[in-house]
Amino acid sequence: MRIANKKRFIISCVFFTLVLSIFGKMSIFLQRDGTSFPIVMAVDKNKEENSNNNKNYTIVLDPGHGGVDLGTSYKNFNEKDLTLKIVKYAEEYLKDEGYAVVLTRNEDKLVPLKEIGNIANNSNADVFVSVHINSLQDINYKGITGYYYDGKGYETDERIKLVKTIGDEILKSDSWEDKGVKRENFAVLRYTKMPSALIECGFITNEEDRARLSKDEVLKRLAENISKGIINYLDHQVKNGYNKNSEDYTKLMVDEKSMK
Template sequence: MARRRNNRSSRRNKKRKINKIKLSVLIIIIILFIAGTFKLTQGAILAIQNINDNKQKTSVKESSENDNETLQTEVDKNINKKYTILIDPGHGGNDKGTIANDKVTFEKDITLKIGALVAQKLTKQKDVQVIISRNEDKYVSLADRAKLANEQNVDALVSIHLNGQTGGSDATGLEVYYTKEKDDDSYELAKQIQETITSYIDVRDRGVKSDRFQVLLQSKMPAVLVECGFLTNNEEVKKLKDEEYQNDLAEGITQGILTYIDENMKK
């Protein structure tokens, strides 16, 4: 009898131990299931948030890129802009400007590229609005360029050109022109652009000069004409055709304009 009781007691204890183990395993499984479900839920939430964030970033980027593709030829009346600059790529259409010795490199094409780069760089400034006298290969008269600047009431005009040497091919370098006929800050604008470009790139500094160019005389605001280099010089024309050099020229012109705005127009 004693043995039977001991055996029964032993079987009960084994069952209790087995039941406790089963219960513990069940509890662990439930905890793991809850934890796994929570992680999956959090992962799904994060994935959705990342998708939304990426969509917003893509939308902003595409909007910014589209803005840079369009260069305005007149003011868009944006009240948040304080300063309006007219960028004037010289020549265009049947007016080729200076022609290089290779007979296929024209001033009108390079000035358009540099002018477009300057305009795009300036549009990134929150307080600057840019218009451009031509954004394609078309003819615009000198009178119409000045007229555009006057009608749009711009704060400054920057005309971009390339130089040519008559009877020679050894002349090189950069010079910026203004006219003494106007009592304004044209000289200051020319000086800032000349100094900034020559600090950005390795080019002969031919200085700031005065002349009676029509687009400068007929415009009613500070106006300058930038001669970016000589197409008649075979070595300089190689640089002027180089996209990186064009970008450096555009950066120098842009920073010169911005320095002028900071030091003169904000007085």
């Protein structure tokens, strides 16, 4: 490059940088039918604000089973693999939305149930969701079942709300059958002190559910809908001024010993 061209090039660069920076700070108005409306980066700004707010929340996701514990299985389908896939998709979705996500496992290994509870409690999580796949001898059974547990009536309303909100979102896609919300004394729901849910994502023993679970895009939609349910639930918590440190969980844990 000759010196003269180089100078011209530098001047052009400075000029364009100035023009761009001036435009960058302005809202651009366009005329349409006599009305002017601003084109501002509203979407990006909202996303940025959401991300900042969402960073206050920690979500713990638990892919059921792992390692030597296959969970339920049908031919080459293992529950432990499906749950890990779903949870990893959910992790990706929630992280993109600005939430902090902790997985109880992100590889094929067995985590003891008590340890799963400890991971959730030590993360100071706002929500805990365990993902499973169901099975039954009666192959006609299909659909989504949501479980909650409220030892000694602990946070009953919150826990039911969480399960219902997640279920409502899942049922919006892929024609899953609604198997409802049930109360069950599952260890992971008993050990976790924050609002928690266990979702049985279809029956591996049912042909229709199995066909759904064999499609990666269905697993991804499941994960996204579980995530949307969690987000809706957290929004509900904010509206209702829920305080995760307000209830005496220590007392509940003492009571738990007498329940065994």
